[in-house]
Amino acid sequence: xxxxxxxxxxxxxxxxxxxxxxxxxxxxxxxxxxxxxxxxxxxxxxxxxxxxxxxxxxxxxxxxxxxxxxxxxxxxxxxxxxxxxxxxxxxxxxxxxxxxxxxxxxxxxxxxxxxxxxxxxxxxxxxxxxxxxxxxxxxxxxxxxxxxxxxxxxxxxxxxxxxxxxxxxxxxxxxxxxxxxxxxxxxxxxxxxxxxxxxxxxxxxxxxxxxxxxxxxxxxxxxxxxxxxxxxxxxxxxxxxxxxxxxxxxxxxxxxxxxxxxxxxxxxxxxxxxxxxxxxxxxxxxx
Numbered sequence: 430x431x432x433x434x435x436x437x438x439x440x441x442x443x444x445x446x447x448x449x450x451x452x453x454x455x456x457x458x459x460x461x462x463x464x465x466x467x468x469x470x471x472x473x474x475x476x477x478x479x480x481x482x483x484x485x486x487x488x489x490x491x492x493x494x495x496x497x498x499x500x501x502x503x504x505x506x507x508x509x510x511x512x513x514x515x516x517x518x519x520x521x522x523x524x525x526x527x528x529x530x531x532x533x534x535x536x537x538x539x540x541x542x543x544x545x546x547x548x549x550x551x552x553x554x555x556x557x558x559x560x561x562x563x564x565x566x567x568x569x570x571x572x573x574x575x576x577x578x579x580x581x582x583x584x585x586x587x588x589x590x591x592x593x594x595x596x597x598x599x600x601x602x603x604x605x606x607x608x609x610x611x612x613x614x615x616x617x618x619x620x621x622x623x624x625x626x627x628x629x630x631x632x633x634x635x636x637x638x639x640x641x642x643x644x645x646x647x648x649x650x651x652x653x654x655x656x657x658x659x660x661x662x663x664x665x666x667x668x669x670x671x672x673x674x675x676x677x678x679x680x681x682x683x684x685x686x687x688x689x690x691x692x693x694x695x696x697x698x699x700x701x702x703x704x705x706x707x708x709x710x711x712x713x714x715x716x
Contacts, residue, residue, distance in 0.1 A: 459502025473551020
């Protein structure tokens with residue numbers, strides 16, 4: 430679950446985009462990978478097993494892999510639909526899905542493990558009666574490929590995975606990062622860097638929020654003053670400001686090119702005339 434917490438710290442629009450993409454990826458992955466499970470089953474079971482224990486182990490791994498893959502497709506597809514329908518209306522949507530995402534990740538890890546075991550059992554069964562030299566060559570190639578993939582994956586995750594990912598269970602961390610080795614000093618340096626980045630982003634968002642609020646207050650003051658000229662000092666002009674914001678008119682300066690007809694699209698015409706008059710006065714005073 431900790432691996433998905435950084436996503437909940439991203440800006441809301443980015444969260445909504447990524448959670449839909451993530452659900453889509455799970456659904457497509459589960460739907461397509463089931464073909465690989467069937468291929469491994471057909472490949473391994475094409476030749477009768479000499480050992481009943483190995484045959485049962487092979488069929489058991491295949492059954493678990495098929496179940497996990499199908500369930501990944503079903504759960505991923507459901508999550509995909511839920512995200513499309515609800516992610517835009519809730520700001521806490523990604524955080525609320527943290528347990529669901531953790532479950533999907535566990536399913537994916539189960540698929541990885543059972544696929545690897547069933548694949549090696551199938552390979553062993555097919556190569557059982559061939560010459561020792563061929564078996565050694567094939568198994569060496571497979572072993573080197575697995576070790577190289579593990580080393581590359583561990584190195585990448587150790588250097589680029591978010592800090593929350595290091596809260597994984599101890600055994601899983603040992604499996605992932607054993608070839609690389611992560612020291613506490615390295616983790617502290619990554620934590621310090623991430624804390625500085627979060628602090629900088631928070632300060633930047635505060636500045637942008639203050640600027641947006643200041644511009645909104647300018648528009649609100651302008652419309653309130655225009656309403657006061659008409660004897661409507663108690664009128665609520667916030668809905669008109671909101672309409673202007675929808676078309677990216679965020680400050681008083683952005684209204685300078687609008688005439689009365691343009692302004693009347695966002696507010697009553699008399700108020701638009703009063704706003705236009707005040708804008709002209711401000712321009713004359715500025716010149």
